[in-house]
Amino acid sequence: MKEVGILIVSYGSRAASMVDAFSRSDKYDVTFYIADKQNNPYNLKMAKISEGDHEVTGLDVNRIFGFARKYRDEIDFGIVGPEGPIIDGVRDRIENELCIPIICPTSKYALEGSKVRQREIIDKVHPSANPEYKVFSKDQYQTEKEAIEDLNKWIEQNGIEVAVKPDTPAAGKGVGVWGDHFTTKKELIEDWFLPNLKGGKVILEEKVDGEEWSLQFISDGTHLIPTPPVRDYKRAYDRDLGPNTGGMGTYTYKKTQLPFMDPEDWEEGIEIAKKIFIELKKNTRPENLRGVPLYMGYVSCKDGVKAFEINSRFGDPECQNTMALIKDDFVDVCLKMIEGELDEIKFKDKCTVLTYAVPMTYGNARKEYTGTKKINLQNAHRLKEKYGENLRIHQGSMIEENGVTKTGTSRTVSTVGIADTIQEAREISLEAIRRIDGALWNRWDIASKEHIQESKQNMKEIRK
Known part of the structure; x- marks a missing residue:
């Protein structure tokens, strides 16, 4: 097996799912160098097992750069999860000074840095997608x-x-x-x-009435490859109540469709993204757009598809669904991105459902929690004996202190079920959630039959 060293700028379950995807490679012996926001127990373990390193750098570009510089001769490429370092120019600095190729757009093309810029670009290339x-x-x-x-x-x-x-x-x-x-x-x-x-x-x-969905596009700077569409649940509580969060759960259905989408929704979503990508490519080198230059938030509404946001990295939780569906070796995918030769990615024809378990005070569920923050995932992991590769458990805001695993302040752990139907995938995800030993809570209606039916009925009424 060929040896490869990978720098991962990490925060939460999103990055843990990428580490997991890399570790599944049959072609490469991967060594992990993880610049983490916190002492994520899974990342610590994977760095140790691979004889790499793990360091809590936070999301500070200077500290991430210092960590990468220590291992510049061992690192073949890097990938960035959270948006902050991308906007702050982590790729620009590491590539320019250390010559390590980084998978994420350069800071100039981190479109989520300004919603005004997003609207101006859409006005220029596909104005009907703007509200x-x-x-x-x-x-x-x-x-x-x-x-x-x-x-x-x-x-x-x-x-x-x-x-x-x-x-x-x-x-x-x-x-x-x-x-x-x-x-x-x-x-x-x-x-x-x-x-x-x-x-x-x-x-x-x-305010646009309709149903929300998102598309992540992976690119080598020349080709733009859509991943399966994802439905995200942003609200903290069941029935879409409570404050917005980073996302309490997600589901995927088919490679080009969600239950409430028409084929035309997918086609227009692709068209909008392609036009934005062509505009961004003007007067720049293709490699500046390497990574996930477009993670599009869409709304299917009465007069087509509107874009409500553009991000420039994998989503969280959307990344975890995507990592579960990629059939190709993810190390190969990244190397082809760097070489400018990524013209296709194969995806499984499966459904996925992700549920997040979160701390007691997350989403203002409680003003204060003074009980134990200790958490144990052993019983959840034992379910892999039953479900095998159809269950993925990704540690997020978790901290290891003196050999004890504790919850952090943000989304703690995600469980991803993979199956032929949404409901089968949902049951796998929820069965793992129920096995977690710790003071956590979660939404119970992610990808429920009732919620999906309501989405379909809502779009039926809107399209009338």
Whole structure:
């Protein structure tokens, strides 16, 4: 087997799923060098087993760079999970100074750094994919009163059912939506508009009725390869209640479809992304777009497909579903990306369901929790004797201290079920969730028959 050293910039279950995918290679003997946000027990184990290294660098580019420099002669390439280091230029620095190829776009093409830039690009290449929107900039106004007057004029023309978004990333948690987060103009202004405006820029967008889904596109900078579409559950609680989170669960159905999608939705989603990709490729070297240059958030609505966000990395939890479905050797996929020769990826014709188990205080479920944070996954892992490769368990915000595994503050562990049907995959995921020993909670309606039927019925009514 050929030896390969891989640098992984890690935070959460997303990166753990990539480590897992690399470790399954039949062609390569992988050594892991993991720059982690925290002492993730799985990453610690995998670095130790492979005789590599693991270091808690946080998401600071200088510390990540220092870690990579120590092993520059052993590392063949790197891959970045979280968005922060991508936006802050981790690839630019490591490639320029250490000559280690990194799989993620350069900082210039980290589109999630600005929602305004996203809207401007879509306006240029496929304007029908944009909702009605307006950008408000702090620099435009002398006083808050002027900004509020301008806001009122726009609302009079477009209606008050809007989404309020900060220009810069907030992991979905800085977004306020009419009917969900506020129901009066006073709440809109005081709780969402003015606080976001203080950050520099805020966008108001018409609230689009429809069903959300996402597409991640993997690229060598020349070819753009779509992965199977994913449905994400952003709200903290069952029935899509509670605050937005990083994502409480996901499911996939077919390679080009979700149950509520029409074939035209997939085709338009691909078309929008291709046009954006062509625009980005102008006046740049193809390799600058290597990685996942487009992770598109879409809404299927009455007049086609709208784009509600663009990210420039794998999603979390969407990455975990994708890693479970890739048939090709993931090391080969990455090497072909670097060589500019990735023109195809094969995916399993299976369904996946992912459920996240989270800490007691996550999503404001409790104001305080003073009990034990100890967690044990042994019984969940034993289910692999029953399900084999059809169950994946990925450790996220977990910390190892003095040999004891504890929950962190964010999403703790994800369980992915893989099967021929969504409901079979869901049962595998939930059976593993039930076997976790620890003070955690989760949504119970991820990919439920009822939720899927409601989504299908909603789209049927909208398309009338």
